[in-house]
Amino acid sequence: MGRPPCCNDKVHNRKCNWIEDDSNTSTYVSTKHGIGNWATMSKKSGYGRCGRIQKQRWSNRLKPDLKQDSFTPQEEELIIKLHATIGSRWSIIAQQLAGRTDNDVKNLWNTKLKKKLSAMGIDPVTHKPFSQILTDYGNIGGFPKARTRFVSLNRELKGAFMSRPEQLQHSLQSFQNFHSLCVKLPKTEASEECFFSNNRDSSNVNQPPVDLLSELQAIKYVTEASNYNSPKAIFSHHPNQMTDCSTSSPLSSSSSSSASHSLNENQVNWCDYLLDDAFIPSNFKDQEDALTIEEKLVSSGAQDGSNNVPSTRDFQASLSTKGTSSSSSSFVEAMLECENEMFLNFPGLSEDPFY
DNA sequence: AATAATGGCAACCGCGAAAGC
DNA sequence: TGCTTTCGCGGTTGCCATTAT
Numbered sequence: 001m002g003r004p005p006c007c008n009d010k011v012h013n014r015k016c017n018w019i020e021d022d023s024n025t026s027t028y029v030s031t032k033h034g035i036g037n038w039a040t041m042s043k044k045s046g047y048g049r050c051g052r053i054q055k056q057r058w059s060n061r062l063k064p065d066l067k068q069d070s071f072t073p074q075e076e077e078l079i080i081k082l083h084a085t086i087g088s089r090w091s092i093i094a095q096q097l098a099g100r101t102d103n104d105v106k107n108l109w110n111t112k113l114k115k116k117l118s119a120m121g122i123d124p125v126t127h128k129p130f131s132q133i134l135t136d137y138g139n140i141g142g143f144p145k146a147r148t149r150f151v152s153l154n155r156e157l158k159g160a161f162m163s164r165p166e167q168l169q170h171s172l173q174s175f176q177n178f179h180s181l182c183v184k185l186p187k188t189e190a191s192e193e194c195f196f197s198n199n200r201d202s203s204n205v206n207q208p209p210v211d212l213l214s215e216l217q218a219i220k221y222v223t224e225a226s227n228y229n230s231p232k233a234i235f236s237h238h239p240n241q242m243t244d245c246s247t248s249s250p251l252s253s254s255s256s257s258s259a260s261h262s263l264n265e266n267q268v269n270w271c272d273y274l275l276d277d278a279f280i281p282s283n284f285k286d287q288e289d290a291l292t293i294e295e296k297l298v299s300s301g302a303q304d305g306s307n308n309v310p311s312t313r314d315f316q317a318s319l320s321t322k323g324t325s326s327s328s329s330s331f332v333e334a335m336l337e338c339e340n341e342m343f344l345n346f347p348g349l350s351e352d353p354f355y
Numbered sequence: 356a357a358t359a360a361t362g363g364c365a366a367c368c369g370c371g372a373a374a375g376c
Numbered sequence: 377t378g379c380t381t382t383c384g385c386g387g388t389t390g391c392c393a394t395t396a397t
Contacts, residue, residue, distance in 0.1 A: 111364080
């Protein structure tokens with residue numbers, strides 16, 4: 001048998017009055033037991049609420065070191081940078097902001113920062129300009145009809161802006177306004193112990209040391225490598241370069257770098273928040289493909305005695321190989337190249353099942 | 356003034372990893 | 377070793393306040 005259950009009655013947890021429980025919880029934590037087993041606390045206290053919910057309440061609202069004021073522009077800037085680096089790891093991001101909880105950061109992102117980035121023409125998920133995403137989608141090949149549709153969509157969007165110049169003007173103004181909010185902060189010494197610990201100096205909250213960014217890049221590397229199952233993952237650059245886009249930051253995208261040239265040096269270069277998908281380690285870039293797709297498919301078929309119909313795994317394997325190719329500058333392009341080659345080798349696959 | 360739409364925030368819930376028995 | 381629970385995390389939902397119509 002395992003541990004005893006935490007709580008089985010979910011009715012207790014739903015939208016109840018927290019006023020009494022708050023004082024009880026604070027009293028329990030501060031005077032009796034401290035922070036420990038919340039399930040046990042819930043039982044012993046007899047407050048009738050699940051320990052996990054009580055713990056969340058404590059972490060998000062009752063902890064004495066929580067900040068109650070609104071987020072500063074510097075904090076927002078840091079959140080965006082960290083999100084661009086590691087994605088929605090709210091707990092890690094919140095650890096870099098003294099007195100903020102992951103829930104606070106998450107809410108800020110969902111309600112405010114996402115919209116700001118979108119208004120600036122930046123996709124909050126990929127941190128790429130929408131135009132680049134549309135281009136990438138348009139380049140997803142093998143399906144001429146699909147490509148035509150995306151090109152058409154791209155043209156329609158362009159037309160919409162051209163026919164409504166005030167909308168374009170508004171977008172540009174939003175972009176400039178947000179720029180002016182964010183003052184570029186001086187670089188700090190790398191302070192490893194400052195990060196990934198619970199006791200951090202709030203004075204350093206505005207600027208992530210390079211070691212942090214390096215570590216976050218490592219997290220991103222591991223995550224994306226496992227997601228894509230491909231050696232062409234990410235992490236092409238030295239993390240020390242990350243904070244300075246003006247010196248050809250690896251985070252900067254080609255489409256945004258030109259727009260940032262005219263920025264005042266005291267302002268943030270917004271290309272910091274744009275991700276390029278050219279996260280290819282140089283040693284991977286120089287590798288040559290050992291096998292063509294056809295060779296791989298034939299050999300896999302020969303091994304198990306099956307026919308030559310390509311399997312998903314074959315495609316993934318070839319994609320993985322293609323991902324390391326120097327001729328492919330992005331994940332999308334690698335997929336495109338691989339897909340085109342598949343259709344060349346297996347023309348029957350190109351028939352559109354939907355038409 | 357009433358109603359609808361929107362925004363912001365807090366809480367809830369499900370999932371996966373870690374840990375206990 | 378396997379089963380069960382706890383815990384942490386992140387996504388989603390619901391409530392309330394504000395703004396627009």
